[in-house]
Amino acid sequence: MDFLAPTSWAEALETKAAHPDALPVAGGTDVMVELNFDHRRPAALLDLNRVPDLQEWSRTDDGRIRLGAGVTYSRVIAELGGTLPGLAMAARTVGSPQIRNRGTVGGNLGAASPAGDSHPALLAAFAEVEIASLRGTRVVPVAEFFTGVKRSVLEPDELIAAVRTTPPAGPQQFCKIGTRNAMVIAVSAFGFALHPDRREVGTGIGSAAPTPRPAPAAAAFLAGELEAAGLWESRGPLPENLATDFGRRVRDAAAPIDDVRGSAAYRLHALSVMARRAATWAWDSYRDENRSAA
Amino acid sequence: MRIELTVNGTRREADDVWEGESLLYALRERLGLPGSKNACEQGECGSCTVYLDGTPVCSCLVAAGQAQGREVTTVEGLRDGDDLDPVQQAFVEKGAVQCGFCTPGFLMSTKDLLDRNPTPSDPEIREALAGNLCRCTGYEKILDAVRAAAAERAR
Numbered sequence: 001m002d003f004l005a006p007t008s009w010a011e012a013l014e015t016k017a018a019h020p021d022a023l024p025v026a027g028g029t030d031v032m033v034e035l036n037f038d039h040r041r042p043a044a045l046l047d048l049n050r051v052p053d054l055q056e057w058s059r060t061d062d063g064r065i066r067l068g069a070g071v072t073y074s075r076v077i078a079e080l081g082g083t084l085p086g087l088a089m090a091a092r093t094v095g096s097p098q099i100r101n102r103g104t105v106g107g108n109l110g111a112a113s114p115a116g117d118s119h120p121a122l123l124a125a126f127a128e129v130e131i132a133s134l135r136g137t138r139v140v141p142v143a144e145f146f147t148g149v150k151r152s153v154l155e156p157d158e159l160i161a162a163v164r165t166t167p168p169a170g171p172q173q174f175c176k177i178g179t180r181n182a183m184v185i186a187v188s189a190f191g192f193a194l195h196p197d198r199r200e201v202g203t204g205i206g207s208a209a210p211t212p213r214p215a216p217a218a219a220a221f222l223a224g225e226l227e228a229a230g231l232w233e234s235r236g237p238l239p240e241n242l243a244t245d246f247g248r249r250v251r252d253a254a255a256p257i258d259d260v261r262g263s264a265a266y267r268l269h270a271l272s273v274m275a276r277r278a279a280t281w282a283w284d285s286y287r288d289e290n291r292s293a294a
Numbered sequence: 295m296r297i298e299l300t301v302n303g304t305r306r307e308a309d310d311v312w313e314g315e316s317l318l319y320a321l322r323e324r325l326g327l328p329g330s331k332n333a334c335e336q337g338e339c340g341s342c343t344v345y346l347d348g349t350p351v352c353s354c355l356v357a358a359g360q361a362q363g364r365e366v367t368t369v370e371g372l373r374d375g376d377d378l379d380p381v382q383q384a385f386v387e388k389g390a391v392q393c394g395f396c397t398p399g400f401l402m403s404t405k406d407l408l409d410r411n412p413t414p415s416d417p418e419i420r421e422a423l424a425g426n427l428c429r430c431t432g433y434e435k436i437l438d439a440v441r442a443a444a445a446e447r448a449r
Contacts, residue, residue, distance in 0.1 A: 029352075096425020097424065099337055099355075
């Protein structure tokens with residue numbers, strides 16, 4: 001095995017092109033488990049810790065956030081908790097302090113686990129993945145990034161550079177079900193975002209399908225009902241039956257399996273409850289914003 | 295491969311490090327520092343907790359090569375000469391140590407907590423220690439020790 005440790009982004013892309021079978025490692029919280037348990041023997045490790053560009057986040061000229069792939073969950077919570085609330089809520093549920101100090105959003109995407117904690121939040125926020133290689137840079141919506149269990153659109157010569165996302169115009173929520181609060185892989189999870197500026201709803205389902213996925217039909221249904229009832233302007237209460245119906249439609253977008261963490265039936269039920277609650281909480285925050293502004 | 299790093303303030307080097315090897319293995323088997331414990335090897339138990347450039351991490355999930363040129367602090371680095379760190383002393387006095395296997399990790403997490411937050415509330419203590427598992431004590435004596443260490447450091 002080789003240990004490749006580029007010290008610049010340009011060198012990292014050159015190294016990946018020259019060693020397409022090298023396994024990128026950032027925080028190591030997924031990769032090192034596979035090595036420790038002899039589940040994987042890559043030809044080489046490509047350490048991305050020494051690439052300064054990846055460790056930074058910035059606000060771009062168009063007001064969006066560009067989150068370098070190597071920014072840790074601890075830093076997302078400390079530095080972006082107010083700016084990207086949905087992602088920060090998800091980050092707080094990751095593992096433990098030690099894991100959050102090492103794990104990164106880019107690593108989460110690269111591992112492409114259906115249970116990745118950041119994915120539902122990124123989906124709900126309509127975030128995009130910036131992917132680069134010597135051939136150039138492309139930007140892929142998170143909803144189109146995952147192609148199967150632990151599979152993504154990444155080509156062998158490509159690396160994840162950053163996540164691009166817009167600071168939200170409305171409230172965001174994140175729910176995760178597990179056997180306890182800390183150190184838990186989601187049994188299922190749900191991300192939710194209100195986008196009042198575009199009169200849209202964002203959704204993200206975790207751990208209940210081969211890939212993280214949005215629930216576009218449920219989102220369009222809720223946004224349409226809010227529009228039809230004039231609720232975006234009036235900020236009236238969210239009808240209980242509408243929240244429940246939304247929850248059912250989110251459930252219908254999932255395709256879970258039975259496994260050691262939970263049954264498919266439990267995951268479906270949990271999703272319908274989480275989606276109903278997340279929508280209600282977010283809508284209540286949206287109404288509160290109006291009151292505090294008035 | 296060879297790695298060079300600073301461990302507990304001393305420049306160290308290790309040869310014949312396998313490229314996929316963890317920092318934990320290098321510390322224990324190549325650098326003669328068995329204080330950090332090897333239990334779950336998947337970041338769940340916290341018994342291998344060390345500071346990497348001052349930040350608590352599971353050393354089982356850091357590739358040894360990622361520690362090249364960095365500063366690592368292990369439980370062996372907590373004491374000051376012959377004196378135990380106040381956190382270590384509190385664990386001894388409060389009966390927070392039973393089999394002792396988890397203790398090095400708890401000491402590292404506790405000291406980091408008190409360095410950042412000298413007067414933690416109980417929920418803050420529980421959150422800070424959420425990545426460390428103990429199968430003996432039931433945690434109550436550990437919580438006692440953390441409160442006692444905080445009080446001692448404030449004196």
